[in-house]
């Protein structure tokens with residue numbers, strides 16, 4: 001056998017092994033959830049055999065890595081993982097990610113990857129219409145692109161806001177400003193905004209935290225008052241509302257905030273990383289009213305749409321702001337093709353992966369009807385979870401139509417047992433995973449429906465288990 005045939009044979013065998021591993025992953029549902037080990041030592045021991053001096057056969061590396069992933073990770077793809085927003089990825093994401101790696105198109109310039117760029121912009125135009133920038137079945141307005149995730153999208157939003165409000169910002173940065181620029185967020189806003197504020201050179205002191213009312217929503221009256229007072233000595237430039245807070249799934253009063261943004265002339269960004277998926281549900285869509293009045297939106301397809309990570313989306317109503325914020329001339333980059341734009345000139349990344357294919361696959365395979373079915377199913381399970389918990393004396397703390405539930409128990413409030421003690425017991429059974437968060441000063445449980453195939457039986461199972469532990 002010549003070398004070429006031998007290589008091809010090995011590749012075919014490795015692909016067959018990969019295919020079996022993926023089939024096993026998607027085909028079987030394990031009774032117990034795997035967890036990460038409590039210490040890194042066992043994993044480091046296994047990895048010691050990789051000194052990267054001698055080569056190893058790819059198939060062996062594949063099998064060993066698959067085994068590590070299977071046994072030594074918290075299984076976020078389990079139906080009883082009621083965790084952070086990332087559940088399992090649609091099978092189509094696996095196929096898309098493999099195809100992307102095989103072709104490895106360079107998306108920074110259109111002329112290098114026309115097909116990939118057009119697939120992405122086709123999806124972006126769809127999202128622009130869905131999120132209210134344009135007509136649902138007509139034309140889209142504004143612009144956008146895929147990002148690595150919500151953090152990058154929020155950083156992009158702050159940069160666009162700065163460049164919109166301070167036209168010399170790109171050249172002069174914060175040194176060109178006489179007053180401190182201020183961003184307004186609610187106390188439940190995502191921490192990536194703090195990171196973004198420090199990364200773009202504003203510093204954490206540029207963030208004004210607007211208190212929330214009893215329903216955990218940003219209080220628009222206080223927002224207006226804070227902007228009025230701050231404007232005397234500082235330069236308020238951006239309001240960030242959250243549509244589906246990370247802790248509690250609460251949607252800030254978007255219409256009222258939009259009015260304040262309009263009156264004050266501030267940039268209005270909506271962080272809808274998880275909750276934005278509600279636009280696919282007829283039932284939930286009305287809760288996002290006001291979104292269409294924003295200047296920019298963060299959305300993550302790798303959260304509620306169950307696309308593999310990282311698949312973030314950044315959308316803006318103001319098309320020209322992207323080039324104004326990111327556009328630079330680089331003499332080594334090929335010239336732009338008419339009627340197209342090059343992503344390196346309109347976004348933070350330079351060399352960039354074809355993020356959008358897995359999103360395109362999910363949209364194409366499921367269609368809007370499939371997506372709304374998934375969203376509505378998970379929403380109904382959130383309602384069921386709230387009902388079941390209430391029946392067993394648990395107290396629900398977050399008013400939201402979205403399927404994330406924050407709760408506590410009278411015995412926890414009375415100091416008889418802590419949430420941490422209950423969680424340790426729950427984790428030791430390896431059947432369910434929920435997390436802790438804070439509502440106000442109170443530490444509470446948080447359970448989110450993240451798996452598209454979770455059913456009523458897993459919900460009842462969780463509540464029964466919790467009842468037995470308290």
Ligand SMILES: *Cc1c(COP(=O)(O)O)cnc(C)c1O
Nearest residue numbers: 149150151190246271273274300
């Ligand atoms: C998850 C989340 C983010 C951060 O997104 P990543 O994709 O994890 O970077 C930002 N905002 C909200 C509201 C989130 O839930």
